Amino acid sequence: GQQLNQSPQSMFIQEGEDVSMNCTSSSIFNTWLWYKQDPGEGPVLLIALYKAGELTSNGRLTAQFGITRKDSFLNISASIPSDVGIYFCAGQLWYNYGQNFVFGPGTRLSVLP
Amino acid sequence: DTAVSQTPKYLVTQMGNDKSIKCEQNLGHDTMYWYKQDSKKFLKIMFSYNNKELIINETVPNRFSPKSPDKAHLNLHINSLELGDSAVYFCASSLDRENEKLFFGSGTQLSVL
Numbered sequence: 429g430q431q432l433n434q435s436p437q438s439m440f441i442q443e444g445e446d447v448s449m450n451c452t453s454s455s456i457f458n459t460w461l462w463y464k465q466d467p468g469e470g471p472v473l474l475i476a477l478y479k480a481g482e483l484t485s486n487g488r489l490t491a492q493f494g495i496t497r498k499d500s501f502l503n504i505s506a507s508i509p510s511d512v513g514i515y516f517c518a519g520q521l522w523y524n525y526g527q528n529f530v531f532g533p534g535t536r537l538s539v540l541p
Numbered sequence: 542d543t544a545v546s547q548t549p550k551y552l553v554t555q556m557g558n559d560k561s562i563k564c565e566q567n568l569g570h571d572t573m574y575w576y577k578q579d580s581k582k583f584l585k586i587m588f589s590y591n592n593k594e595l596i597i598n599e600t601v602p603n604r605f606s607p608k609s610p611d612k613a614h615l616n617l618h619i620n621s622l623e624l625g626d627s628a629v630y631f632c633a634s635s636l637d638r639e640n641e642k643l644f645f646g647s648g649t650q651l652s653v654l
Contacts, residue, residue, distance in 0.1 A: 468647070476641055514582055526572070527635075529643070
């Protein structure tokens with residue numbers, strides 16, 4: 429079945445640094461999504477990407493949908509302590525009954541003051 | 542006002558017991574989901590309902606039975622709980638079966654002893 433890989437698995441950065449994380453797949457997806465999960469909470473949607481090559485920003489977050497539709501990256505600029513959490517990428521697939529999603533294993537981000 | 546609310550937040554029970562998790566969304570969405578997050582934080586879909594009708598049923602044991610009394614509610618009943626059922630279960634909803642934006646509840650942490 430479809431599988432997503434995320435790198436790095438975890439990262440420790442200093443407050444104020446920029447962060448970059450990737451998501452790759454052997455399959456093509458219709459839409460790529462980036463979610464953030466805070467401890468003890470459910471994932472929250474950060475950015476949705478719809479077209480190959482699309483670059484989208486949401487505040488300090490920037491994400492791009494790869495040209496091949498098999499990868500995406502998420503950048504966070506000027507990190508702050510509340511950026512701590514797990515970042516998941518997800519690919520959307522279409523079926524005759526509707527949609528389904530495949531989630532990556534997540535990138536765990538720690539921000540040191 | 543919590544958009545997707547699930548109860549209980551924590552559930553500790555003995556092997557062999559039967560338990561239920563309730564989920565309600567006040568977003569007016571047509572489609573609801575149950576996801577399982579294992580100890581490695583990997584998110585995997587279990588079920589999806591659209592307007593009270595089952596549309597996705599992944600390879601989940603028959604001991605898991607979802608019920609949707611109306612489109613705002615999707616409950617999960619688990620019979621004969623096993624140790625391997627310990628995980629965090631997330632309810633989610635989307636506007637309809639084609640809208641890519643998922644809204645997650647805060648999760649139910651199930652511990653089977």
